[in-house]
Amino acid sequence: MALFKKKETKNAAFTVLPKHIGIIMDGNGRWAKKRGLPRTAGHRAGADVFEKICKECGRLGIEEVTFYAFSTENWKRPKEEVDTLMRLFRDFLLEAKERIAETGNIRIKFAGEKEGISEELLDLMAEAEKTTAHRTGTIVNLAINYGGRQEIVSAVNKLIASGKTEITEQDISENVYTMPECDLIIRPSGEERLSNFLLWQAAYSEFWYSDVLWPDFDETDLHLALHEFEKRNRRFGG
Ligand code: FPP
Numbered sequence: 724m725a726l727f728k729k730k731e732t733k734n735a736a737f738t739v740l741p742k743h744i745g746i747i748m749d750g751n752g753r754w755a756k757k758r759g760l761p762r763t764a765g766h767r768a769g770a771d772v773f774e775k776i777c778k779e780c781g782r783l784g785i786e787e788v789t790f791y792a793f794s795t796e797n798w799k800r801p802k803e804e805v806d807t808l809m810r811l812f813r814d815f816l817l818e819a820k821e822r823i824a825e826t827g828n829i830r831i832k833f834a835g836e837k838e839g840i841s842e843e844l845l846d847l848m849a850e851a852e853k854t855t856a857h858r859t860g861t862i863v864n865l866a867i868n869y870g871g872r873q874e875i876v877s878a879v880n881k882l883i884a885s886g887k888t889e890i891t892e893q894d895i896s897e898n899v900y901t902m903p904e905c906d907l908i909i910r911p912s913g914e915e916r917l918s919n920f921l922l923w924q925a926a927y928s929e930f931w932y933s934d935v936l937w938p939d940f941d942e943t944d945l946h947l948a949l950h951e952f953e954k955r956n957r958r959f960g961g
Contacts, residue, residue: 834866908928
């Protein structure tokens with residue numbers, strides 16, 4: 724099975740591509756445990772895969788991809804693990820200019836609640852958003868300190884603050900962090916749940932699950948998900 728998978732799709736072509744993909748980067752801890760390594764080593768390996776998959780989404784011409792990097796609940800994890808994740812985000816953003824130039828035409832955006840995130844990280848995020856804003860390729864949303872319910876509440880609060888007294892679906896769609904529809908949600912590691920990710924955007928998402936742990940996920944797994952997406956008959960309730 725593994726051999727078959729790796730033979731697949733290096734030069735894959737697709738008849739239809741999702742416009743917006745959401746990816747839950749799950750399984751880092753289990754990947755590290757299997758190797759007798761600390762969980763943080765799993766996150767480090769996961770960060771490399773994140774970059775690889777950004778690059779492939781860019782190459783394929785995906786419009787937007789949202790990576791679930793840190794949830795509003797992840798603050799409950801041990802301090803060392805939280806610090807490692809924050810450092811990985813920081814390192815990525817510090818090198819973003821060069822790396823992203825290498826990676827191609829990628830635009831970085833932040834999706835999440837700012838409160839609780841360090842000033843340094845917020846500044847780096849703002850800088851990355853600014854320096855990549857002119858790019859026309861894939862939008863990469865980094866969901867950090869992100870919760871789907873919190874995102875909807877935050878959209879509603881913005882609308883109330885703007886003086887709205889009656890709120891429509893369109894109003895909320897215009898005030899969520901990312902493209903309002905997510906076509907495909909990818910979750911590796913064998914878990915089959917949404918975990919408070921893109922609740923608004925996932926109303927008509929297709930879901931693709933795999934047992935592969937995120938640090939082992941590669942371009943071929945992405946292609947498998949995209950081939951499966953091509954076959955889905957999307958009816959949007961009609
Ligand atoms: C869930 O797996 C994963 C996370 C909470 C963190 C995901 C973050 C990364 C992969 C780093 C991304 C880096 C950049 C630069 C954006 P888990 O740790 O809960 O795994 P487990 O379920 O096996 O324990």
